[in-house]
Amino acid sequence: MAGVRWASKFFGLFLLLAESCQILAGSVTTNNPNPVVNEFSEVLLSCITTYDQNDELRVEWKKLNAGTDLVYFENELRGDLIDRAKFRESSIYINNVTRKDTAVYRCEVVHKEKGYLGDVSVNLTVQVKPIAPKCAVPKSVPVGKTAILTCNEHEGYPPSTYTWYRNGDILPGDPKSNPKFLNSSYKIDSNTGTLRFTVISKLDIGEYHCVAENNVGHAKCEPQHMEVYDINIAAIIGGVLVVVLVLMIITIVIRLAYKRGYFAKKQPPKGYQASSKADDVDYVRSNPVDDEGDFRHKSSFVI
Known part of the structure; x- marks a missing residue:
């Protein structure tokens, strides 16, 4: 029993020392890790540090969305938050939030002498009202x-x-x-x-x-x-019958027209055809070149 009592006392002392060391070492926390706000309202991205106020700390905020963007660096706000945000101690107060602000933000705290101390993430969700569908x-x-x-x-x-x-x-x-x-x-x-x-x-x-x-x-x-x-079945059937009847009438008219020769091909008019030349006849040319001084023998001239 005495051993158990000593063990419990030792464990309690160990917890007390651990808590004391944590307080001395400090921590980085937030009072709202998942804020949800409506568009065009305001929000506080809280980052709470428990370090000694006399310690020189460097606080950085990063926006983790498609990539990593610096929001607060070297004691200045960056990006599109310059005109609508304020830095308060280690936290950021954003006014007139938009749907583009939806992202995970990470607060990183660095001690200038001891180095990196801790960080905390804040997942901001901006709700947007629907438009007319x-x-x-x-x-x-x-x-x-x-x-x-x-x-x-x-x-x-x-x-x-x-x-x-x-x-x-x-x-x-x-x-x-x-x-x-x-x-x-x-x-x-x-x-x-x-x-x-x-x-x-x-x-x-x-x-x-x-x-x-x-x-x-x-x-x-x-x-x-x-x-x-309503679908008028009788009207549809009647319309189909009318179309068929019209096509039949057109077909009959065309056939009758063909029988009566209205669509027969016209023969071209017969023109004058010159008689073919005799194989042994050479006709005299009526050419101005031929004159009385140009005498030619004709096949019809008999010596």
């Missing part, structure tokens, strides 16, 4: 066919979820849960904003609009009307 609603769809309505926006953070409305009434995720939509057959993907009617009916006629929403706010698109019409 782009909605695509078909103007008219035949009864019994499939219809797809889309809604999306890419500015909001966290990513928006989507809700559809018809004539001002919200479309429930399950149409069977609401008597107004009991006879509708649709599916809604709230993450992508897609509203899909598998078999559309006249009951689905109306004004449709979509709302995009996240933790910061919401935005909607303008209502668009969707019409559902």
Whole structure:
């Protein structure tokens, strides 16, 4: 029992000495490692040091995003924080934060005599309100066919979820849960904003609009009307028969025209054809060169 008591006392003394050494050595901490703020608001990136105030410390802040950017170095703010941030002791106060400020920031503390002492990371998340989504609603769809309505926006953070409305009434995720939509057959993907009617009916006629929403706010698109019409089978068949009948009439008319010779090829007119020359006859040329002094023997001249 005495050995156990001595062991417990020794362990308690060891913990006390360890805590004392940690206090003497100092530490770097933060009171908010994961701040989440809305865009255009303000935020404090805290970096708390427990070193002796008489120690000369060098504090550096780095932004770890796609690469590594210096935010605070050699007692000066750097980058795009120059005009909208302030350095307070070891922390940075940012005013009018933007979506580009979302990143991991690391506070590094160096003792000018003892060297590197410690660091702490702060993961800043800037939430962005969604903008008015782009909605695509078909103007008219035949009864019994499939219809797809889309809604999306890419500015909001966290990513928006989507809700559809018809004539001002919200479309429930399950149409069977609401008597107004009991006879509708649709599916809604709230993450992508897609509203899909598998078999559309006249009951689905109306004004449709979509709302995009996240933790910061919401935005909607303008209502668009969707019409559902019947397919007139009799009219389609009648139209096909009329086209076939017209083609038959045109064919008959063309055949009759051919039989009566309207499309026969015209023979070129017969012109005057000179009689062929006799093999042993040489006709006298009527050439100005031939005169009385140029005497030629002709085949018809008999000696």
